[in-house]
Amino acid sequence: MTPRTPRSRRRPLALLGALLLAALLLAVPNGAEGRAAADPGAPGAPAGGYEKTRTLTRTFVDAQGQPVVDSTYDVTVSADQTTDLRGRQRVEVSWSGARPSAGRASNPYGVGGLQQEYPVVVLQCRGRDDATLPLDQQLRPETCWTSAYAQRSQVQKSIAVESTWTKDLYADPTDKQRVSGMEPLPDATLCPTADTEGFATHLTEFVTAAGKVFPACDAEQMPPEAAVGGAFPPAEVAAFTDLDGNGSVQFEVRSNVENESLGCSHEVDCSIVVLPIVGLSCDQEAAEPTRLDRECRSSGVFGAGSSNFTNLGAAQAVSPSLWWAASNWRHRFTIPITFGLPPSVCDVLDSRSPVGFYGSELLAQAALQWAPAYCLDEKRFKFELNQMSDVAGFTLMQEGRAPAAVVSSEHERTGGPVGYAPTALTGFGIGYVVDRPDNAGEFTDLRLTPRLIAKLLTQSYLGSDLGRGHPGMADNPLAIVEDPEFQALNRGLSTNAQEAAATLLALSDDSDVIQQLTEYIAQDRAAMAFVKGKPDESGMVVNPSYRGIELPRAEWPLLDTYVPETQDVCRTANPAVYFNQLAAPVTRLRQVAEAVLDGWPNVQTRCERDPATGRDKTGRVDQQSYGSRFMLGIVSLGDAARYGLRVARLQTGPGTFVAPTERSLGAAIGISEQAGPRRPFALDQADVVRNRQAYPGTMVVYTAAKTRGLEKDLAADVASFIRIATTEGQRQGSANGRLPGGFVPIRATGPTAKLLTSAREVAAAIEAQTPKPAEPTEEPDVDGGTPPPGQAPAEEDLTPPADPVPSAAPTAAAPTEVVAEVDAEVAPTAATASESSGLAGALFPALLGVGLLALAGTVGSRFFVRPPRSLS
């Protein structure tokens, strides 16, 4: 037990936890990459930030030729890191003192952000802002990436109304012509609409790193990475400034791997360009101001802080569309960035057979970084993580179809003994993306209780009026945002219900993550009372389909049966269980992480009839609008760190909410207990809650392999993996072989030391492949320190014969080679049958023992051991 903290100090600690959350999970890998090789172990200081203040002015020249300052802003722009970046890394760009934005778009990225007013345009451009450099190394609008032509070119615009750039005070005379921009203008075969009599056009062509020029006069004349609906959503953004003049954006940079045309790399310098739009400065106006004069001087059509969900047209002069115009371009902040050396990678021609590790996705991010550290070393083997459910991986391992499984809890054994080597310390979280109302930015401190999670999982929120007809819960809130329990914990959020706020995106298949999440619910009295049918304080009741559902469990079932009655022609034709469509669980945690990242719920309630074809379109709802996003999903901490997802704090006591931090994960390991030699460390959620500082989603990922009957060279590979993963694999960083964000290093000292000890022990046992003892004397050992049985009266697993050679095989001390030699002469006649018959014989006394222990249990003793998961 860790020493208890005095009560008065708990709250500050919780706050500290919240701060650490930001540190651990939101901090994108610090650009330690390049240096890491030279300076192993150094966590890497925040590399080169940026901050600069400039005065931005909008000036109109009046009819008399006098310049009149319309408005002035002292804008400060800063960025948190600028060097040694990796592709898809996010740089936090923030600003203050800018003009408040108006007409917020539902999606400010790419072409979606055009119909806004006074936004801050953030772009990635190739080159440096240095006039002394050769032209091809200089940053220009032509080297700035946009994913749509409409973001960079104005084609066939009405001369009288929509050609305000020709009135730009600072524009080069050539740019004030009816047709301007790219020179020479591409011929009509390429750009048939560019030069149309009676219309104005300005082309800002794009020049690729290879020097190829795309005229950007229509979608066809854009670089290939600019395809609509591409896999990488647009990164360039027209971001919103709040009413106080502040704003920020997590700007995702792209290397030449993601965007070859833009072509940024460790060899090609690039910059982030930040353009706070304050509106065009305008030329002398006519004595009788023309329409265009007025348009150029427009102050916009939307009120500051407003939204523009329906994508109405914004005033061109204050919109982001003309970011390239001289008035705007001269206001740029240029943040030079550098990319790190790409890590060396495996050779695709390496035809060594990979050694496959099968199972948990929790390890996925670590495995990606670890793999090259194996393949690049000829003395090692080719490591491969094959992701599937924990139980499927374990089964493959047991059946001898996989050398090792990767799991997070003990699984039912069907064959010989299995050792569980702690390999990584990580966990899961409730990832979220929640916008505060009135365009006030993202909500950053979501707090959840076990009962709220139970309400979500049991589908006790109605979702929409379609769910209202569900028998037995008609008065429940439509969504979690309407629930007073949630509102009390998370103040200042919109209470407008939406379907996505009625559900928690989870896994459809069996998983150790679901097992642990439901254990967290099961230990909570209020949550279980709710699940069993007791209404909460505001009268909300559990969905009757889930009332009394047995928890914990490894697979969350879809139990609802309600099909709404509606007049809707599409829904009448496509009757479906509404609550199942709301939940729509998926098979991989990564899918959840991507859905949260994109703010795109997996809710499948869409049903529209296409009047043209008469065909019904059913399926996933649309992506959520920026400013009104609300989505929750179960994510791995590794994915959360990789994608910069926010993770909710979970309640571990009245008023105590714990975030996943190095400390809170360490605290959980501190109180976890190993069920026996070479077995997993069980984390009792009741202990977690009592401890208060431990994070309930903490999970150890184990490499599980047979300690008997595994082919020798495979056993050596598995053992070597365990040793490497728990030593050099625990050094943090973003380089090959390092431990990525979202994982807590396992060290030789501190709370994680016991994991390391156990890992070494198991590695030795796996390598040794101890043969079955000649005479299996498998009597249930009464006084052999057998851990007490768990709560559930499971069959023969009550007695834990996890290892038929328990204390006899001393662990780390046993020299492995010796045991290995024994292996060679063992007759391969292992028969598991005798084991089970022994058990059967002992069943009756064992049951009596259970009874006695159960009696003792009522007196108050606690049991630490979680029963091994069953296979079904």
Added chain:
Amino acid sequence: MNAHLLRRRAATLVLAAVALLTAAVPSVADDARDPAPRGSAPTARTAAPVPTGPSTPAVPAAGRAAYATIEGTGSTWSKIMVDQWIADVDSSGIRVVYSGGGSTKGRRDFALNTNDFAISEIPFQGTDEDGNADTSNGREFAYLPIVAGGTAFTYQLKVGNEQVKNLRLSGETIAKIFTNQITMWNDPAIQADNNGRGFPAIPITPVVRSDGSGTTAQLTTWLDKAYPSHWRPYFGKSGLTSYYPRKGRMIGQSGSDQVMSTIKAATGNGTIGYVEYSYPREAGYPVVKVLNKAGYYVEPTEYNTAVALTKARINTTDKNNPSTYLTQILDGVYTNADPRAYPISSYSYMIIPTGAGDRRLDSTAKRQTLADFMYYSLCGGQDKAGDYGYSPLPLNLVQAGFEQLAKLKKADPAVVLDNRDVTTCANPTFDGTNPNKNVLAEKAPMPASCDKQGAGPCGTETGTGEPSTDDPAAPSTDGAGPGTGTGQDGGGTGAPGTGPGGAGQDAPGGGAAPEQVDPETGAVVGTADAGGATSVDEIYATSTLVDDRPMDARTFGWVAVVELLALVLVPGIVVSVLRRRRREGQVAR
């Protein structure tokens, strides 16, 4: 036989062959960790440096080809496999994004130049159901088979409270179910399929795909070819469709994930749907054993799929006609007379852009990424197909695939394809001596005798990837203890050994059921007939006897609980009561 180890061994042998061919470097001495007995085959590790050492291709100084991210859309049938391949190649710096969406979307995106590749189960159809164009819209392309698999019928059916996990159906019955002609689970046809075992009188709810789907196209191709008399009146015309014509009780769901979730749901009792075998495997859900031509009810394991596809006719008539070259004609698969063949087996295809001026796949780095992603997928990536519920490609299709990849180099000579060919492949279905032979199909175990029409049904579960067989030497039996270890050695070397013997067969063309396996399997079937002993006792699909009523189960359940409690508590209570009495007696005294 242990499948994984066998594959490693097979791979090792391929490698060893390569080692001999190149004869470049003597195999590196065993390192300290590997005191392997000299007699055994060289391990993969020791053989490895050979191909990688001297023959490293001419790549940039960084030591590798330059890659750029490529994106694809399409089939969800093969998505589970493709996703794993994508994860695997990440460590090589190859970045691929695949977002599924259905085969129809994949082909449409390809035509619109919005993806770098598409994956589809069917080729471009020329015109779709609505009369719109289903062509590549002038974009040059080639088809490339990527993985094989079986379209499985997964279901939820309960007898009392027990879930049926060994349902068997004939193709005819399935056709009638998916055309609403058989609508109840107690239909006599279903009872006949299950050798007289009846199921409850609950309605059948077929779950079909609501989006444009290659899985639907595969199913309806089979229905149209094998059961036109049922399918065509229902569909109103002949031919396949990507959009299932939903009628009556049927439920439409978008994507394979959602089909699976609908069947697994609490409301799922009575549902049956079609998805690639990997989905029920991941979900731990049973699949229908489908009656094949030989009279056996079989499951779409990697083996049964591989056997069935030995009769797939691959169109190789005109290499210069991209719209037909390498496309599959599955008529022979549907009627494959091998007792192990799963009738609704097929291949999934990647559609790659081959034009030199392709608007989207327009750089050496991207073409190289596609080429190397496919190199891995066609070679090493096939090794794990079985683990995920798919079946590896045979060598001849992999070879054809490489020829298609060569078109990338034709479009852009800077693409490096050196050393990317079948000789460097670690693919379990390969027999280096006979490219037309599928090793996996040869070692596929014969179905258990209880899977025969008129016998059984077997009580073993489905949807696990484990073959249902009486063959004790079948691949991937469990509990590979030290005992089976020695057996594997023999099997491992044996499998390629049979290679030259089978040279007469040409799998895709005509060929017969592999005869050389007959002696072995014949014997096996014989012994099984006598005993049927290895099959687990029937516990799932029992006939609806009176004592199966849930009411009874509950009653007896409670009785059992009470009895158990009494058994446990009574002794303790008696003891404590006795003690108290004694104590009271003492006090009284």
